[in-house]
Amino acid sequence: MISRPLAAAVLGLWGLGTLVACGASPEGRDGPEDLDAGGRATARTAYTPQADARTQSPTGSQATAQADDRAGADGAARSASQTKPLAGKVVVIDPGHNGGNWRHSREINRQVDVLTKRKACDTTGTSTNDGYSEAAFTWDVSKRLAKRLRNMGAVVRLTRADNTSWGPCITERAAIGNRARADAAISVHADGAPPSGRGFHIIVPKKIDGPVDPVVGDSGRLGRTIRDAFRRGTGLPYSNYLGRNALVARSDLGGLNLSKVPKIFLECGNMRNAQDAAKFKDERFRQRIADSLARGLRDYLLH
Template sequence: MDAVRGSGGSETAKPPRRSAGRSLRGVVAVVCAGVLLASCTAADPAPGESGGAASSAADRPKRAAPPRADAPLVVLDPGHNGRNGANLDRIERKVPNGRGERKHCNSTGTSTDDGYGEHAFNFAVAEAVRDRLTRQGVRVQLTREDDDGVGPCVDERAAIGNRAGADAVVSIHADGTDSDASGFHVIYSDPPLNDAQRGPAVRLARAMVAGMTDAGLSTADYIASTEGFDGRDDLAGLNLSTVPAVLVECGNMRNPDEARAMSTPEGRERYAEAITRGIEDYFDR
């Protein structure tokens, strides 16, 4: 995450708009009712099914239309980047931390004992969350478009969400701590520095914990809070956000069981589903 626990991670707040039309349920209902999708749950038929490869266009599900202009905007921030480790001179320069001090631009992130990098896990999960949300008609932007670059710095990651006027920013990470520690936790900026951090970010954190718990994930057993919440003042990406923002530590990459899950496509899909549930819960409250 954002260079903590050794795991190597305008000022006017814009609280999320809460009209019924901006809920995810409202967006999905409009997409379905408008016949922009032939079936909101249908999958592409396999060759040989429903007429096979020669099936007519009428038999095939339609592609989802682009998200509506008034749909919620979610910025996903996959922590770190694939080439950070080879560019320490760039990621160790100091940038503002949002509380009058300075910290490293970024960090390398942690990894499993087998060498699967946190940066790769973060990006894979972010892509999967993006795909899930986009299918629901949500507008999604990532702070980086691949896993073969450097940075961006933590202050620029915050600026991306601020400039976009995001309705929610979710930074995706994994921790690297003692091997017997396990579970996820959600970090928010505390004490708050603006209205977005004071109210909406806390609600986003609570919704994220609820969604991930509902998806069957356990809260962390190695932080002070047993409920999965972690208010902190040292993460620049959260401190500098003027829109609702949280950071999700999906689990511990040094825990053998969680490392195995994070290293498989099926495990990463489970984390993506859990994060998506948290975002859905936030918008649908």
């Protein structure tokens, strides 16, 4: 028989041992094993309950410092989302035609398959009555748009690198967007309609039992979003000669038919119309176009 004082001492020692064991790692009293890059166990490190963060709660200045760190991280994340809202997004910009196409008539007239028909690899595009070319216009607007999007954090790909060479073919323009797995793609153009026609319109794809079918819906939403932003930003009217509420669905454009990513064509206006042409030749207005398109793409990509 053990006396009461001795029993109390034994129980006290047993309780202390239990407390230490509960504070230990489930893997053992020496703490958890470290793993190398291949997932293999390495030597254990010396372990005490006080060294295991799971057994401690921050108090006082330590807790305050941790709260400040969390607040700082949250603030930095919010600031990054505001200054780089398109981080992680990929946009492909397709500046219509190319300034050197006219020198390469054989190459650009080569027929290519756009699934619903065969048509020329590319064309020279149009121009204003005094010779400002569509290719120069689309190249300038596209460069300005690319800069705005990159400033918002987007990864931007252009389908051509200059305005002096030729092409690429319409089939390759679609392939560039597909390879980039673009979140959105836009082909920038300006029309060459009769001089009485004025205003802009957006061309969206139709289902053709082809690769574009799965993205027809998203392309339509992209088209409507760009239309609204373009109208607000530029003040240009909807086309008075083509489309309904500035939207036209077509199945004869290789750049749309072959696209596996949401894509639209924008006809910014009519280069043969005196009012539209005067605006297109104004550098400040071309910047307004780029800014409007950047806002439209941002709205589409973030909603």
